Amino acid sequence: MDSLWHASVIVLVLVFIGGSDANPAARRHGQLDVNHKKQPLQTSRPYNIAHRGSNGEIPEETAAAYLRAIEEGADFIETDILASEDGHLICFHDVTLENTTDIASRTEFAGRKRTYEVEGVNMTGWFTVDFTLRELKSLRVKQRFSFRDQQYNGKYNILTFDEFILIALHADRVVGIYPEIKNPIFINQQVKWSGGKKFEDKFVETLLKYGYKGKYMSEDWLKKPLFIQSFAPTSLIYISNITNAPKLLLIDDTTVPTQDTNQSYYEITSNGYLAFIRKHVIGIGPWKDTIVPPENDHLGPATDLVARAHALNLQVHPYTFRNENSYLHFNFHQDPYAEYEYWLREIGVDALFTDFTGSLHKYQEWTAPHQNKEKKCKGPPA
Ligand SMILES: *[C@@H]1O[C@H](CO)[C@@H](O)[C@H](O)[C@H]1NC(C)=O
Ligand SMILES: *[C@@H]1O[C@H](CO)[C@@H](O)[C@H](O)[C@H]1NC(C)=O
Numbered sequence: 531m532d533s534l535w536h537a538s539v540i541v542l543v544l545v546f547i548g549g550s551d552a553n554p555a556a557r558r559h560g561q562l563d564v565n566h567k568k569q570p571l572q573t574s575r576p577y578n579i580a581h582r583g584s585n586g587e588i589p590e591e592t593a594a595a596y597l598r599a600i601e602e603g604a605d606f607i608e609t610d611i612l613a614s615e616d617g618h619l620i621c622f623h624d625v626t627l628e629n630t631t632d633i634a635s636r637t638e639f640a641g642r643k644r645t646y647e648v649e650g651v652n653m654t655g656w657f658t659v660d661f662t663l664r665e666l667k668s669l670r671v672k673q674r675f676s677f678r679d680q681q682y683n684g685k686y687n688i689l690t691f692d693e694f695i696l697i698a699l700h701a702d703r704v705v706g707i708y709p710e711i712k713n714p715i716f717i718n719q720q721v722k723w724s725g726g727k728k729f730e731d732k733f734v735e736t737l738l739k740y741g742y743k744g745k746y747m748s749e750d751w752l753k754k755p756l757f758i759q760s761f762a763p764t765s766l767i768y769i770s771n772i773t774n775a776p777k778l779l780l781i782d783d784t785t786v787p788t789q790d791t792n793q794s795y796y797e798i799t800s801n802g803y804l805a806f807i808r809k810h811v812i813g814i815g816p817w818k819d820t821i822v823p824p825e826n827d828h829l830g831p832a833t834d835l836v837a838r839a840h841a842l843n844l845q846v847h848p849y850t851f852r853n854e855n856s857y858l859h860f861n862f863h864q865d866p867y868a869e870y871e872y873w874l875r876e877i878g879v880d881a882l883f884t885d886f887t888g889s890l891h892k893y894q895e896w897t898a899p900h901q902n903k904e905k906k907c908k909g910p911p912a
């Protein structure tokens with residue numbers, strides 16, 4: 531198994547290096563119907579969303595982390611979209627590079643450190659928006675957390691949005707994508723595109739270029755499943771004018787106002803607001819502790835957020851599920867399966883963002899086996 535996915539990584543990396551200009555392979559693959567006749571997306575149980583790839587094992591948002599997640603059974607691979615100085619869309623979580631790349635040791639970039647106000651806070655570091663794509667591609671990604679496997683540090687580079695999409699399209703079964711429009715206010719302040727285009731326009735253009743479109747569960751959608759996510763309601767409302775693909779509004783901690791409209795948690799989770807935003811989104815993606823606030827690291831009483839969202843026909847996709855004990859509340863007695871059981875059986879959510887796709891997949895195969903699987907190799911009934 532291990533050697534298999536390493537081989538896939540190498541093949542993909544070669545493909546990417548071969549077309550290492552800004553827009554790799556886009557023209558060649560734009561119209562390619564690579565999902566024809568593949569095993570379809572499973573839709574019989576809550577979705578397994580591989581948060582930043584299988585980043586519990588392999589540095590986040592790299593080709594290797596996404597290939598691993600696909601191998602482990604992800605329904606969707608998840609990513610954060612930011613931009614380079616020259617306007618290319620990249621898969622990267624933080625607006626600054628230091629926590630997950632080798633930028634701090636790259637002396638040629640030492641003078642590129644800046645301070646910007648991001649969502650009302652002054653941040654200092656090396657910002658993606660101060661580097662060209664070529665420069666970003668010269669960096670090497672590393673593991674964010676010291677308690678996770680460090681052996682892959684320095685091996686992989688930053689992906690473009692195009693390369694991420696190609697990984698999903700070339701999977702051997704239908705695998706959906708789940709990109710986030712990340713920090714849109716900041717990106718639109720710092721990066722300018724020709725023709726007055728905004729970050730959101732470039733984001734949707736990229737999806738359309740590869741044929742990602744259509745309402746939830748439509749024929750187009752099932753061929754190339756997609757959820758678009760953002761913490762910024764204005765971005766979701768803006769793009770709902772240009773794509774009917776399903777969107778989710780992410781919801782942070784109760785103390786964090788939205789980055790664009792400055793509305794409080796209480797405002798954006800009121801029935802009135804949910805009834806308004808459902809015209810633009812298919813669901814919400816709340817932090818799990820926002821749904822069930824902990825007390826002294828034990829689960830407190832669950833809020834009614836899931837029930838109220840479901841009553842309005844909104845899906846609920848909470849984040850982020852992590853196997854390590856430091857992230858598991860004491861009720862789960864160091865057992866991530868107990869946490870999955872609680873969220874899937876008691877709370878009843880529609881998808882989970884996990885750092886450990888393999889664990890969630892195993893749990894679901896044991897408790898709700900994939901219905902389509904057996905049918906795959908059988909011919910028509912005699
Ligand atoms: C980088 O890591 C440090 C230490 O964990 C943390 O305080 C900081 O917020 C991180 N930076 C970003 C941009 O997430
Ligand atoms: C950020 O720093 C600038 C320059 O020192 C200052 O004018 C601004 O008020 C600061 N912003 C915040 C949110 O602290």
Ligand SMILES: *[C@@H]1O[C@H](CO)[C@@H](O)[C@H](O)[C@H]1NC(C)=O
Pocket residue numbers: 767768771
């Ligand atoms: C949607 O598009 C129409 C026509 O281009 C425009 O008038 C309207 O302002 C747009 N709405 C939003 C929310 O961007």
Ligand SMILES: *[C@@H]1O[C@H](CO)[C@@H](O)[C@H](O)[C@H]1NC(C)=O
Pocket residue numbers: 787792
């Ligand atoms: C956001 O709202 C808070 C609380 O009402 C207020 O203190 C703050 O100044 C507002 N920020 C902006 C940028 O409007």
